[in-house]
Each structure stands twice: as structure tokens, then as C-alpha cells.
Amino acid sequence: MIKNSITNLICCLFFLSTASIFAQTEIAEKRVTDLTNLEISKGISLHIISPEPIQFVDLSTNNLTGDLPAENIARIKITDILESDSAATKKNIDLNNLGVITIVCQSFMAQYKINYLDFERKAVTNIQIQPEDMQPLEYPKLAFSSTELQKFSLDILRKKLVGKPIREVINLKLTMQINNVYVVNDYIFLDMTFLNSTNLGYDIDAIKFSVEDKKIYKATNNQSITLEPIYQLYRQKEFKKNYRNIYVFKKFTYPNSKVMKIRLLEEQLSGRAIEMKVKYSDILNADTF
CATH class of the missing domain: 2.60.40 (Immunoglobulin-like)
Incomplete structure (x- = not known):
């Protein structure tokens, strides 16, 4: 008898809590x-x-x-x-x-x-x-809509850059920087800047993101996983001196044996390219806003 009463009470509480959830989520007809x-x-x-x-x-x-x-x-x-x-x-x-x-x-x-x-x-x-x-x-x-991701990205862009970038690579008079990494819920925001110290404008062919092995012992053993941003603030195809953009990814993880690679590739025939490796610790130390 007591067992049945407890069972009935649990069922009653379950239906009440379920009704409460539906009451909160229901859209008025x-x-x-x-x-x-x-x-x-x-x-x-x-x-x-x-x-x-x-x-x-x-x-x-x-x-x-x-x-x-x-x-x-x-x-x-x-x-x-x-x-x-x-x-x-x-x-x-x-x-x-x-x-x-x-x-x-x-x-x-x-x-x-x-x-x-x-x-x-x-x-x-x-x-x-x-x-x-x-x-x-x-x-x-x-999930965030494109409008919300745009708002977050613009908020990041308005932030004043303070101190040194998290990561920086210089090659062929080109500079690639990660200014900061932010996390909002399950979204990762990469704040990046590209600098060109030559007088020759840069025509962007692609900016590629991937997760790859730190050490490659054999070419056939290399595992590369492409990461596609679900949103980027600007879709600029060229820049003269500097270019700053925000790239947004759904949450991802990778072990210490791997690194995130970012490649900036120029259209042919010039073909100037620059590559950066990002440690997972840089992602784990992301700020919130």
C-alpha cells in the first residue's frame, strides 16, 4: 500500500513537472x-x-x-x-x-x-x-541565429585590442594574428587579424581551418579534419594592408597530439601563403563576454 502511494506520488510529481515545462515552452496558438x-x-x-x-x-x-x-x-x-x-x-x-x-x-x-x-x-x-x-x-x-552571431561578432570587433595577440606568425611580409578567443555557450569565436607589409595587395583565395597531427611520421599516417566556420562576419576577398574578421565554430575538442592549423592562401599566380598552428590550450583559455 505504501509502495503504491509512493509510486503514485512520483507519477504525480512527474506529470506536474512535465506540465510545467510545456507551460513554459508552449507557443500560443x-x-x-x-x-x-x-x-x-x-x-x-x-x-x-x-x-x-x-x-x-x-x-x-x-x-x-x-x-x-x-x-x-x-x-x-x-x-x-x-x-x-x-x-x-x-x-x-x-x-x-x-x-x-x-x-x-x-x-x-x-x-x-x-x-x-x-x-x-x-x-x-x-x-x-x-x-x-x-x-x-x-x-x-x-542555437544562435545568424543575426545573433552577427551581434556577438560586432561586439567583439568593437573591443579595443590590448596587449600582444595570443598567436602570431610572420612570413613573406605577411602577418597572421589571433587577437583573442571567446566562448559563448557552445560557440567558439576567433578574432583574427591579417597584415600585409608589402605594397602589393593580397587577393584571398581561401582561409582554411583544420585539426592535424603535431608530428607526421609518414605521409600516409597524417589525419587532417577540416573545420568549417558556421559563420564569419565579413566575406572580403582582398585587402591592401590589414584585414580583421571574426570566425565562429560550434564547440570542438582535440587531443594534445593534434593542433589546429589555419592557412591563408592567395589566388594564383602569386600564391603567397601563411600558416599558423594553434594549441588546444589557447582554446581552453578562451574568454567569455
């Missing part, structure tokens, strides 16, 4: 009547601009068509089915409800109800997705 209304006219494209890259767009009816001309812009138009109000009436199309647009981004979703506007001169050609229209897709947040 929205009905069509709750959605923000957008108006669109024949022959006019409506551009919906998102602060984040758009993952996909859903158009609920055949009255609407669209595409993604840029990673953060959805372009929506009325299909040819609506040649005139009378044609719409014959086809039983409700001009006050042409459909619902759902825009899914990295950390939120936005939905709009589309109405028909008969006055082309009053048609709006572009809108920005507003915070009140954003429905978060995850809670608590498990």
Missing part, C-alpha cells in the same frame, strides 16, 4: 483572424524582409505565388487567376482572404493573412517583419 493583414494588388510584388535568413515560405492557396530573390527576402505576387474582380467572383474567390503566407526563419515564424487591394497606387511594395509578428520556434534557445 494563432487563428487566421489573429494574423496581421497585408494587402496586395494585381501587377505589384510585395517584398517581405526578414532580419534573418528565410528557411522556407508556405503559400496556403493557388491565388498567390512567390520566390526568394535573396536569403532574407520573400517576394509574393497574385497569380493570373485574378485578372479582374468579376473573374474572381465567377471562380468563387474570396478577395478578402487570398490566403495565408507562412515565413519560417532560423529562430522564428511569421504568418500573414493576404487581402486583395483594388487600388494599385495605394499598394505597399515592401514590409519588414515586426517583432510582434514573430513566433519563436524554440524555447529555451538551443
Whole structure:
């Protein structure tokens, strides 16, 4: 009897705690009547601009068509089915409800109800997705969006460089520096500067990151693991004298027998290259901000 009571109590506590979690993470449901209304006219494209890259767009009816001309812009138009109000009436199309647009981004979703506007001169050609229209897709947040990674990177860039860089390599009158390493949750931010002390501009072919063995006894035994940044602040392809950038990686580890290698490669025919080795201790001593 006592055993059953304890079991029931544990089950009760489990369901209460589970209910509490769902109560915190639940996204309030929205009905069509709750959605923000957008108006669109024949022959006019409506551009919906998102602060984040758009993952996909859903158009609920055949009255609407669209595409993604840029990673953060959805372009929506009325299909040819609506040649005139009378044609719409014959086809039983409700001009006050042409459909619902759902825009899914990295950390939120936005939905709009589309109405028909008969006055082309009053048609709006572009809108920005507003915070009140954003429905978060995850809670608590498990990953940073590109917008958040950009904000962190800009915060790092605004920091004044103090003291010597963590790592520095000089070759062919080129300098590669790691100014600092930062960690935010499971993200590693590398603050790097490249300097060119020649009068010949540098055309960047690639900046490559990898984890490799410290000592190579045989060429066939060398294991190289490529590391791809999930985000970088700038995508500059050339620089004259100096170039500073922030590279972001998801958390990674490697043993003391390996090092992280960073290579700056120039486009042919000049082909100037510079390479740096980074110890794991440099990553472990990363700052937070």
C-alpha cells in the first residue's frame, strides 16, 4: 500500500513537472483572424524582409505565388487567376482572404493573412517583419541565429585590442594574428587579424581551418579534419594592408597530439601563403563576454 502511494506520488510529481515545462515552452496558438493583414494588388510584388535568413515560405492557396530573390527576402505576387474582380467572383474567390503566407526563419515564424487591394497606387511594395509578428520556434534557445552571431561578432570587433595577440606568425611580409578567443555557450569565436607589409595587395583565395597531427611520421599516417566556420562576419576577398574578421565554430575538442592549423592562401599566380598552428590550450583559455 505504501509502495503504491509512493509510486503514485512520483507519477504525480512527474506529470506536474512535465506540465510545467510545456507551460513554459508552449507557443500560443494563432487563428487566421489573429494574423496581421497585408494587402496586395494585381501587377505589384510585395517584398517581405526578414532580419534573418528565410528557411522556407508556405503559400496556403493557388491565388498567390512567390520566390526568394535573396536569403532574407520573400517576394509574393497574385497569380493570373485574378485578372479582374468579376473573374474572381465567377471562380468563387474570396478577395478578402487570398490566403495565408507562412515565413519560417532560423529562430522564428511569421504568418500573414493576404487581402486583395483594388487600388494599385495605394499598394505597399515592401514590409519588414515586426517583432510582434514573430513566433519563436524554440524555447529555451538551443542555437544562435545568424543575426545573433552577427551581434556577438560586432561586439567583439568593437573591443579595443590590448596587449600582444595570443598567436602570431610572420612570413613573406605577411602577418597572421589571433587577437583573442571567446566562448559563448557552445560557440567558439576567433578574432583574427591579417597584415600585409608589402605594397602589393593580397587577393584571398581561401582561409582554411583544420585539426592535424603535431608530428607526421609518414605521409600516409597524417589525419587532417577540416573545420568549417558556421559563420564569419565579413566575406572580403582582398585587402591592401590589414584585414580583421571574426570566425565562429560550434564547440570542438582535440587531443594534445593534434593542433589546429589555419592557412591563408592567395589566388594564383602569386600564391603567397601563411600558416599558423594553434594549441588546444589557447582554446581552453578562451574568454567569455
